[in-house]
Amino acid sequence: MKKDYIHQNAQKLVVLVLSIALIVGVAGCSKKAKEVEVDLSEYIDLTIEGRDGDGDASFVFDYETLIEDLLDHEDLGDFFDDEEDDLTDFLEDMTIELSSTYYLSNGDVLTYEVDYDDDDAEDLKLVILDLEDVTVEGLEVAKDYNPFEDLTVSFTGISPLIEVDLDYNCSLDTMFYAYFETDKDYYAKGEPVIITMEYDDYDAEYAFVNITTTEMEWVAESEYEYILEASQITDKTELYDYIYAEVQDYVTAKISSNPSGFYYGMNLTAIHGYSYDVDNAQLGGDIQIDSAYLLTKKEAQMSYYDTVNTLAIIFKVPVIFPEIDANVTYDSYMYIYLNDVQLDANGDIFVSYSDLRFRTGRDDSQIGAYDDIVTDNVAEFVVAEIPVADIPAFPSASTETVPTETVPSETVAGETTVAEESTVEETTSEE
Numbered sequence: 001m002k003k004d005y006i007h008q009n010a011q012k013l014v015v016l017v018l019s020i021a022l023i024v025g026v027a028g029c030s031k032k033a034k035e036v037e038v039d040l041s042e043y044i045d046l047t048i049e050g051r052d053g054d055g056d057a058s059f060v061f062d063y064e065t066l067i068e069d070l071l072d073h074e075d076l077g078d079f080f081d082d083e084e085d086d087l088t089d090f091l092e093d094m095t096i097e098l099s100s101t102y103y104l105s106n107g108d109v110l111t112y113e114v115d116y117d118d119d120d121a122e123d124l125k126l127v128i129l130d131l132e133d134v135t136v137e138g139l140e141v142a143k144d145y146n147p148f149e150d151l152t153v154s155f156t157g158i159s160p161l162i163e164v165d166l167d168y169n170c171s172l173d174t175m176f177y178a179y180f181e182t183d184k185d186y187y188a189k190g191e192p193v194i195i196t197m198e199y200d201d202y203d204a205e206y207a208f209v210n211i212t213t214t215e216m217e218w219v220a221e222s223e224y225e226y227i228l229e230a231s232q233i234t235d236k237t238e239l240y241d242y243i244y245a246e247v248q249d250y251v252t253a254k255i256s257s258n259p260s261g262f263y264y265g266m267n268l269t270a271i272h273g274y275s276y277d278v279d280n281a282q283l284g285g286d287i288q289i290d291s292a293y294l295l296t297k298k299e300a301q302m303s304y305y306d307t308v309n310t311l312a313i314i315f316k317v318p319v320i321f322p323e324i325d326a327n328v329t330y331d332s333y334m335y336i337y338l339n340d341v342q343l344d345a346n347g348d349i350f351v352s353y354s355d356l357r358f359r360t361g362r363d364d365s366q367i368g369a370y371d372d373i374v375t376d377n378v379a380e381f382v383v384a385e386i387p388v389a390d391i392p393a394f395p396s397a398s399t400e401t402v403p404t405e406t407v408p409s410e411t412v413a414g415e416t417t418v419a420e421e422s423t424v425e426e427t428t429s430e431e
Contacts, residue, residue, distance in 0.1 A: 034075055034076055034079075034125060035125045035126070035127055036070065036073060036076060036125055036126055036127065037127045037129055038066065038126055038127065038128050038129060039129050040061070040066075040096070040112075040114065040128065040129070040131055041131055041132065043061060043062045043063065043065055043066045044059050044060070044061055044062075044096070044131070045059060045060045045062065046058075046059040046134060047059065048104065048134075048136055048137075048138065048139065049139070050104070050139055050140070051139060051140045051141075051142070051208055052105050052106050052139040052140060052141045052142065053103065053104075053105045053139075054103055054104075055103070055104030055105065055106075055136060055139040056101060056102060056104065057098055057100070057101045057102075057104055057110060057136070058101065059096070059098065061094075061096055063091040063092065063094070066091060067080075067084070067087060067088060067091065070087060071084065076125060079125065080124075083124055086120070086123070086124060087124055090116065090117065090120045090121065090124055090126075093116070093117065094114065094115065094116040095114070095115045095116075096112060096113070096114050096115075096131075097112070097113045097115075098110050098111070098112060098113075099111040099112075099113070104136050104139065105136065105139065106136055106137050106138070106139050106141070107135065107136060107137070108135070108136040109133050109134070109135055109136070110133065110134045110135075110136065111133050111134075112131035112133075112134075114128065114130075114131060116128060140208070142208050142209055142210045143208065143209050143210065144209070144210050144212050145172065145176075145207075145209035145210065145211060145212065146211075146212045146213045147168070147170075147176070147178040147180075147197055147199070147211065147213070148195075148197065148213055148216045149171075150168060150169050150170055150171050151166060151167070151168050151178075151180060151195075152166075152167040152168075152169070153165070153166060153193075153195070153218050154167070155187075155220055155221045155222060157186070157222065157304055158222055158224045158225060158226055158304075158308075158342060159187070159188045159189035159220070159222045159224070159225035159226065160186060160187065160188035160189070160191075160225070160226065160228065160302070161186045161226070161302065161303070161304045161308065162186060162187040162188065162189065162191075162220045162221070162222045163185070163186060163187075163304070164182045164187070164193055164195075164218075164220070166180045166182075166195070168180060172207050172209065174206060174207040174208070175207070176199070176203055176204070176207040176209065177199065177200065177203050178197050178198075178199050179197065179198045179199065180195055180196070180197050181195070181196055181197075181198070182194065182195055183195075183196070186302070186304070187220035188220065188225070189220055189221065189222045189225050190219060190220060191219070191220045192217050192218075192219060192220075193217065193218040193219065193220050194215065194216075194217055195215070195216055195217070195218065196214060196215045197213070197214045197215070198214070199211060199214075223344060223345045224342045224343065224344055224345075224350055225342060225343050226296075226308040226309050226340065226341070226342055227294070227309055227311075227341045227342065227343060228296050228309065229294075229384075230294045230384045230385075230386045230390075232343065233294060233311065233341065233349075233386070234386060234390040234391050236349045237392055238349060239311075239341070239349045239351070240391060240392045241392070242353060243313065243336060243338070243356065244392075244394050244395060246336075246353075246356055247287060247315055247334075247336060247358075247394075248287065248395075250358050251283070251287060251317055251334075252283075255281050255282060255283065255319070259278060259279055259280055259281030259321075260278045260279060260281075262278075262281055262317075262319045262321075262330070262332050262364070263276075263278035263281070263321060264278075265332060265360055265363070265364040266319075266330055266332050266363060266364045266365075267363040267364075268321075268330065272324060276321070276323055276324050277323045278321055278323065278324070280321070280322055280323055281319050281320065281321050281322075282319070282320050282322070283317070283318060283319065283320070283397075284318035284319055284320040284329035284330075285318040285329065286318075286394065286396045286397060287315050287316070287317050287318075287394050288315065288316045288394060289313060289314075289315060289316075289388050289391070289393070289394050290314040290315060290316045290333065290366060290369075290388075291313075291314045291370070291385065291388065292311075292312070292313045292314070292385070292386040292387075292388060292391060293310075293311075293312045293313075293373055293374065293383055293384065293385055293386060294309060294310070294311055294312075294383075294384045294386055295309060295310040295312065295373070295377055295381040295382070295383050295384075296308065296309045296381060296382050296384070297309065297380060297381055297382075298380060298381065298382055301380055307339045307340060308340055309339070309340060309341055310337050310338065310339050310340075310377075310381070311337065311338045311341050312335055312336070312337040312338075312373045313335060313336050313337075314333055314334075314335040314366065314369045314370065314373070315333070315334050315335065315336070315394070316331050316332075316333055316366070317331070317332045317333070317334060318330070318331055318332075319331075319332050331366075332360070332364040333360065333361060333364055333365055333366045333368070333369045334358060334359065334360045334364065334369070335358075335359055335360070335361070335369045335372065335373060336356060336357065336358055336359070337356075337357050337359070337373070338351060338353075338355060338356050338357070339355055340352075340355070359372065
């Protein structure tokens with residue numbers, strides 16, 4: 001009996017020891033198994049701002065909210081409550097850094113570097129998850145800007161002396177200084193105008209713009225253009241009609257009011273002296289066109305304030321002095337010139353007819369007129385002779401053919417020459 005009793009007591013002791021071990025083991029397993037994964041990204045407020053290429057990144061780590069969440073944990077809240085001081089120290093000692101925080105551009109990748117005590121984290125049952133990389137986006141991008149869209153281009157002057165006026169009015173919120181320049185000072189109608197723009201990189205950076213265009217082309221415009229080619233003026237009948245009428249009136253008035261002007265102008269005193277009464281003279285035939293010229297200013301000397309072109313026509317005026325010899329005709333040469341003859345947009349003549357001038361050369365001679373028009377101007381002007389056959393003829397007056405002697409007054413090397421006898425038409429002007 002005694003043996004059985006001892007055996008029963010031994011069995012009870014084994015059961016008790018196993019029960020205690022089981023309780024302790026379960027409790028130990030339960031405590032070790034409970035850990036909390038911490039996603040720091042939920043407590044980091046990252047700010048990326050600024051301009052593309054010059055962006056800034058900063059963040060705030062809200063560990064106080066993390067502590068509150070751990071204290072409220074449904075399973076380990078009591079544990080963290082007991083370890084609150086250690087938990088606070090652990091999180092305060094944790095360091096978090098970004099790989100880059102300045103001069104950021106859209107598309108840059110930022111990485112976090114987190115440093116903490118691994119042993120403290122294990123004791124506090126914390127598993128710190130890795131933070132994911134962040135791609136920079138949303139930085140302000142420089143705006144494309146074409147300064148020529150804010151440039152007003154206008155034209156003044158007469159072709160080929162068209163000037164370009166440039167008026168730049170920046171539409172940006174931030175002031176931007178642009179400097180425009182044309183490739184020439186003057187342009188002809190229809191000629192390309194190349195405008196270039198220069199700027200300071202600092203101004204573009206300050207205005208935060210990307211300059212898209214630094215050169216553009218326009219076409220010079222003008223309602224009027226100076227005649228530069230003889231072919232542009234040969235068919236302008238209204239112009240010649242006006243000039244011829246003015247010449248006829250001028251000659252008629254001069255013969256009537258100042259006949260001696262022809263006598264002395266042709267230096268007839270070298271032939272007849274001063275003894276004749278030359279207060280009476282008349283036309284000895286039709287006024288004729290001797291030659292015509294278009295003078296255009298040489299390009300290198302051309303300017304808007306100077307004469308650009310001149311139409312010049314030499315006329316041969318046959319004059320009779322009845323007191324000397326009613327059968328002898330003397331040729332007096334005069335010329336007209338008209339400056340700055342233009343064409344309008346329709347191709348019609350535009351000119352100030354009040355600028356028409358009458359002149360005579362040395363000794364009222366052909367050579368004198370030619371020297372005045374051509375010889376004296378070849379240094380500054382390109383002189384083009386207009387074929388007389390290409391322009392309208394001077395209108396003929398009523399004529400009656402009579403034999404006369406023609407004496408042209410031409411002075412060559414200081415000598416007056418007299419032409420041979422010929423037959424001309426005696427003309428009576430119709431007014």
